[in-house]
Amino acid sequence: MYKTGDFVVHKVDGLCQITNISSLDIPDCDQTKQYYYLIPTDCPTSKIYVAVGSGDATLREPVTHDEALNLIDSLPELDEICVENEKNRQNEYNKALVQNDARELCRLLKTTHARKEARIRKGRTATSVDEHFLRSAEHALFSELSYALGVDENEMNDFIEDRLSKD
Numbered sequence: 451m452y453k454t455g456d457f458v459v460h461k462v463d464g465l466c467q468i469t470n471i472s473s474l475d476i477p478d479c480d481q482t483k484q485y486y487y488l489i490p491t492d493c494p495t496s497k498i499y500v501a502v503g504s505g506d507a508t509l510r511e512p513v514t515h516d517e518a519l520n521l522i523d524s525l526p527e528l529d530e531i532c533v534e535n536e537k538n539r540q541n542e543y544n545k546a547l548v549q550n551d552a553r554e555l556c557r558l559l560k561t562t563h564a565r566k567e568a569r570i571r572k573g574r575t576a577t578s579v580d581e582h583f584l585r586s587a588e589h590a591l592f593s594e595l596s597y598a599l600g601v602d603e604n605e606m607n608d609f610i611e612d613r614l615s616k617d
Contacts, residue, residue, distance in 0.1 A: 461550035464593035
């Protein structure tokens, strides 16, 4: 169980801080059920409520400094997400996004970025699906890596590129 003040990674909203653990003050709500009150680090006016004990799919601990560096170093070897049928692309991307796994977010980021670059080389624009999931994966992953590495989230892309170019 997490405690007030802990930082956690929410499956869609990225890095959040737990500000309270209590029941919801909502009529007709089970007052015996406890919830984590989360504030996303990038949007302090937002609140997210997650039931305590809702499972690992919703919340997890952020990666450590060393895990973050290892994850970045492994990017070139990670496979892209393979989508056999284009009609299923959005579903496959969504599965990767909500798994709440940093490695899957890297695969999603790598896939959407490569597709965007390939389309630009052909004189086309990125698809709206690729753009949406690229932004979502970047936010979720970069907020976590920023916390682990002490690098501003807006500088994370440059940090990753610099680290990978040193090999």
